[in-house]
Amino acid sequence: MTRRFLAFLFLPLLILPILLLPLLPVSDASAQGPAAPRESSKKPVVVCSTTQVADFARQVVGGRWTVKCILAPGADPHTYTPTPGDGEMVRSADLCLENGLHLEGNDWMGKIVHDAGKPLAVCAEGVPALQMAFGGEKILDPHAWFSPRNAAIYVNNVVKAISRADPSGRGEYEARARLYLQMLRTLDAWIREQVNRIPPDRRVLVTSHDAFNYFCHEYKFNPTNGFMSLAPVGWSTGSEVGAGMTPERRAEVTESIRRFGAAAVFVETSVNPKLIREIAQEAGVRVGGALYSDSMGEAGSAGETYIGMMRENIVTIMEGLLSGGDAK
Amino acid sequence: MMRIVSVLLLWVIALGSLHAYMKSIEPPLSRTVALSGATGGAVAPAQEGAAESSPEYAAAGGYSIEATATCEVEPDPFALATDGSEAPAALRVQEGDRKILTITGGVEPGAPVLAGLGPDWGDREREFFAEANMPLDFAGRSCALRLRLLRDSAPLTEETLWTDGGNRIAGTFRVSPVEAGAETGERAPRHE
Structure with missing residues (x-):
């Protein structure tokens, strides 16, 4: 009788941990906040x-x-x-x-x-x-x-x-x-080292649209244009103020390519390359390659990350401006 | 009476000349930034002044650390400053999470920057992390940051960190109790 009573008395102590076990991870997760690693x-x-x-x-x-x-x-x-x-x-x-x-x-x-x-x-x-x-x-x-x-x-x-x-x-x-x-x-130090190989007077970067102002400003491209982009299309490819292509801009860019001796012009991966190809033909320079601008590359491509995109752009620019200049 | 005045005048001239001479031989690069909050590790705004005029560690007879960059340093544009309370540092020395020295303004090349460590410091092996940031267009050039452990303004040990291809110097500076003179009372000439 006494043994059965003791067994009955201690039975909940055996069962209780088994019942509480599934609850433990739940209370743990709730303590970790909304963004803790979960499923x-x-x-x-x-x-x-x-x-x-x-x-x-x-x-x-x-x-x-x-x-x-x-x-x-x-x-x-x-x-x-x-x-x-x-x-x-x-x-x-x-x-x-x-x-x-x-x-x-x-x-x-x-x-x-x-x-x-x-x-x-x-x-x-x-x-x-x-x-x-x-x-x-x-x-x-x-x-x-x-x-x-x-x-x-x-x-x-x-x-x-x-x-x-x-x-x-x-x-x-x-x-x-x-x-x-x-x-x-x-990345920044590497870009400076690479760009330093281009003589300052040959740092002329012509692209499809005005996406490269910060780049030109930082790495001293286009000195004759106040270290700002040279492009036939404005800051936006859309229809906002100062955006889009005008005949004046197109003529200005073609003239700049001739005047400042750009070795090559560059198309952009997110912009239709037709216009810049026409301008290259008019100015008599080659197309140096495609640059990532408003968008990065496909998954699995060299430009799928920001660092990869910048690296590939620099490689393309170096190749276009150095070998393009020699070929002229 | 005249004799007394002459003696006083000679003394004034002699002391004045000595003072002028001491001023003239003081190197121009020894302009020192001394940090207050010498023992607590709290970062205080840097104040400029002569080395001997204000450092609290000197009065306390304690240890201090001196950092000297050979290039101009400026606030780091690649620093993490998420809460807005902490401005990006141009020059920083810390021990674990304890900030020993933080300079957020520019510092001239060769100007030593001092921070006090307190009187009871050299009791165990310590390791400092130090970093200095040069202007971005310094990338590719070699710059150095010399760190010296001082006691009562006398150097005990030092370490020189160099840039490694970027515009930043970062590294650690380890000091043992022997070098700090805590166990033997001897002052080690250099850090190995």
Whole structure:
């Protein structure tokens, strides 16, 4: 009788841990915050407007978030029209990131994010933006990522936004960002070393549209044009102020190529190359190759990351300007 | 009376000449930035002044660390500054998470920067992490950062870090208790 009583008394002590066992991971996960690493389907989602912004986000979040990008590689952010699928993607997001400075033509990203009621962070915030004047209007150039030091500002803004959304992962995000910022520093030093091989008077960069102002400014291309882009099409391929191609701009660029002795002109992967090919023919120079500009490369290509895109651009520019000049 | 005045005058002239001579031989690069908050590791705004005028470590008879870059340094454009409270550093020395020295403004080439470590410092092996950032167009050129451990302003040991192809110098500086003179009281001439 006494033994049965004791067995009955202690039975719950044996059963209780077995009953509580499945509950333990649940309480653990809830303590880790919304973005802790869990099953992939439950990861928080960050939706980015452009491929560059998505790459910066991937470098910071690692495996803690799912990173989605609205623009496909090679797509043009100036003229993009969102699809219903994009709205769906944004509605599934915990956070949205955009370039800003009106890169997303007609504010398409801002509109769909606003409609979905999701938080939106602007990655170019705080960048010392270059100004361009068109017909009395001043426009801020949105292609700020073409300077690695501006890319560092993008990364800082991504870390801020992601850490705000998931404070428990801040240490992890900052650790990744610190390493990535060192990679950007190395990229910048490497670009300077490469560009230094081109004599200053041969640093003439002619591209399809005005995307390379920050690049020219940083690495001292186009000295006769105030270290700004030389392109037949304005800052946007769309129809905003100062955008698009005018006959005057086209004539000016053709004349500049002749006058300043550009060794080659370059097409862009996200812009129709027809116009720049015609200009090359008119000016009697060769096409030096295709540069990544508003969009990075396809997955698996050399330009699928920001660093890869910049590296490939430099390799193409060096080849085009040095060997192109010799061939002339 | 006249004799007394003459003696005083001679003394004034002699001391004045000595002072002027000391001023003239002081090297122009010895302009020193001294940090307050010598022992707590808290970062305080840098203040410029002569080395002997303000450092608290000297009064405390303690240890200090001196960093001298051979190139101009400026705030790092590739720093992580996420919360906005911390400006990017041009020159930084820290021990683990403890910030020993942070300079956010520019520093002239060759100008030593000092930070106090406190009087009871050299009791165990320590390792500092130091970094300095040159202007971006310095990439490819060689620059150095000399770190010296001082006690009562006298050097105990030193280490020189060099750029490695970029515009940044970063590395560690290890100091043992022997070098710091804590175990033997001897002062090691150089860090190996």
